[in-house]
Amino acid sequence: MIPLSWYLILAAGLFTIGLFGVLARRNAVAILMSIELMLNAVILNLVAFWRYGQPVDISGQVFAIIVFAVAASEAAVGLALILSIYRRRSTVAAEDINMLKW
Amino acid sequence: MQLDLIAWLIPLPPILAFAAIVLWAYRSNRLSHGLAIGGVAISWGLAMLLFVQTLGIERFGEHPVTSSVRWLPTGQSALEIGVLVDPLSTIGLFFVAWTLLAIFVYSVGYHNFGHQADPQDVKGLPPKSGGIEPMYARFFAFISLFAFGMLVLVLSDNLLLLFIGWELMGLCSYLLIGFWYGRPSAREAMVKAFLTTRVGDVFMLLGIAYLYSQTGTLSFRQILYNEQVLNTLASTPAVIGGLSAAGLIGLLLFIGTIGKSAQWPLHVWLPDAMEGPTPVSALIHAATMVSAGIYMILRIFPLLTAGWHEGGGLTPTMMVIAGLGAFTALFAATIAVAQKDIKRVLAYSTISQLGYMVAAVGIGAFVAAAFHLVTHAFFKALLFLGSGSVIHGVEHGVHETHEHVDPQDMFNMGGLRHKMPVTFWTFLLGGLALSGFPILTAGFWSKDEILADAFAHGHTLVFWMLALAALLTAFYTMRQITLTFLGKPRSQAVGHAHESTWTMTAPLVVLAVFAVGFGWVGIPEAFPGLGGILPNWFHEFVGGALPEHPAAIAFDPTPLLVSVGVALGGLLLGWLTYRRIQAGAPDPLRRLLGPVYPVLENKYYFDELYDYAIVRPAYWLAETFTYTFLDRRVIDGLLHAIGRNSLRVGAFLRSRIDLPVVNGIGDWIGESTKSSGHQIRVVQSGRVQQYLLVGIVFTGLIISFFLLAGA
């Protein structure tokens, strides 16, 4: 039998990899992809807990579906933003988009 | 009219005349002299009225007429203004009123009233050629003020009011000596007179203050006629020396007299005071102002002689007074012998005669001193006015002949008895009175009484000094008369002299009458022959002014013979020596006395001594020490140093403290804020990933902290 902890460890691993990508990648689109990874890890966590908790109670899956919707919308908006930024600054390197500074 | 009311009114007319002349009447010469003479005439009238009234009062000395008003409140008591009419003040009023009136009338003629104003004449200088005096009205204003001062002094009932009159006369003396202020010698003389008498006045004021502190009052009646007060003062030891309080006070007040009556050593101002017009010399330096000094010591006679009884030994104060007086009498007489200016001789003669009076007070001869005071006032005023007449006559001659001679030098004169007879005869009478010509003149009776008193009470040194002075007095007086009037004129100008106007000669006659007649009221009863015919009214009247009526002296022939001898002998010697002096010839005394003569001629070099010892150091002190050194170098130097150093301190503070420290702190705060801001804002790189990383790290730290702390 697969203990819950395995799923959790896997999800944690996905999450931290995504986190690393967010913190360390230069390209904004790459950062976006890393964010998708993190979201996936979250959904995986949710579903695992649903399954190993009260599977009859469907609210776990509902939660996961809502997260899907949010992830989708966020990806779309994020890409649109990246395009818009590129048009203005001619770069998508996250390091160069540093207008929020002194 | 009540007597005290008359007394209050007597000083009033002259001061009103002064005010009227100064304020508006000065425009008219006639009105000015009219107001002045009118004022003094009214005073004279009131004085005579008072005199006559008081003659009838029995034991007048014990019940004098007094009246006073509270003036300056001083705590419990008050200083007062008041009048005291007692025998001494009555007799004082008598001679003051007569001499004032005579001199005021004389001044009209002396200042050439009625002559045209000379356009060449300048205010501040005497008229050059017999024109009317340009400052005519001013003169009468000043002498009116002077008259007021003297009358106040005579009538005052307390030392303070006396002092006020005293100082007022000092002021008028200053103004009148320097009347012709255009002359540098007059300017110097006026300052000298004022300052020298000031020295005396300072000590007098000390004496007044000391007296007030001891007794709490300055009223004559309360101090001098109160046995208790006098005894207390006589027995209280004074602050210095072995003197009693009364002795010290007396001495201090006497120093005022030394100044005012020109006794040695403060005699130097009186000869120089001859710079003033002759009426001034007569008024101030014969009749009234210098007499005020004697009047004052007569007034305070009970205080001066506190602790002394008639016939007993003299107190230290009295010895000082007697010695000083006798010395001055002899000293001044020796100088008079060698003077050639007609007025100078009279000046030194005045000093000498005042010395007589002072000596008389010193030996306790109250009545004799008062007697000589009165007679001297008359004959000295007469002599001064006479000399003025002579000078006027000679000046007239100088204008006519255009000869440049000094109109006051006796060695240029001679033979004036033919040209100016009235002046000659009156002057002769005055001169004989001064010499003490026996029987006939008043001067004999008064001088003889002093000598008799000195001899009778055994003060032989004083006696012989005064006798010698009398010899010299007779000598120089005859010298003066011989040189001026007898013989032949020694210069052309004198040959053209003529007699003066009636306004000048009439007063001479009046004064001559008194110079002769007044002596007869004071003939001692013990005198052989003449004594007893007329009672010694003077002795009775004036003697009543003292608490103890002085006894009459027994007759002694010795002083009488000495007195007659020196008078006649001196007159004879003077006549013999000078009757044949030719023009241009030197003074025979020059050969006789040899090296002594220049010493006498130069007044024993006292003026030079004072100049070196006192005047120059005073100038040095003022100019060099105080002004240049203290004021400019020390005080200004200090102030400049303070100023400079303040600037330096200020600059130092600015450059070392204000700029670096204060500004530094301010700037440092700003700069450090900026630089720390600079350094810190690097954190805000704008790179979101960096923010995230930092956020995660810190979140982890906080969570782990909480977990660990919770666990």
Added chain:
Amino acid sequence: MTAMQAVFLLLGLVTFISAVMVVVSPQLIHAGLWLVLTLAGVAGLFVLLEAPFLAVVQVVIYIGAIAILIIFAIMLTRRMLRDEGRQLNSLWAGALVVTLILYAVLVFLILQEPSLAAASQPIQAESSVLLADLGRALVDVDRFILPFEVASVLLLAALIGAIYVARPMMAGEDRERQE
């Protein structure tokens, strides 16, 4: 080791390695493809977890829409989005350290909790019943109608927002921007 465990391990490994490759690939298009693989692996895991509907949703939405979108965006804008030089920024060392620590901590915490070591209980209901229940739950007034509707509104907002943000600049805007 049961069959399930082996399957799990296999899927887990694929997912894990794909995820690492997503993050590490220098070429962006490769990263995109690796992302697809990762998502597929996660879908498989959903199947293992007896949530078939979610597995399908994962494939259809995530892979079919999101990942495709990303790849399309990458492909359509290759000139713009060309990677130049490094693909890791200057913070990558710190980030690596932090993430490793985080992973270690998480693993430790997970292993600590004993209740997490339990095996799963069999589901009492059939999967179709579950699915029907899921559908009903989403529109049930007493249950999850509100989050459902809000999510749809969110999608609408995102849609409009994305269109507006990413629209091409017009002539006037260009001038506006340059001022």
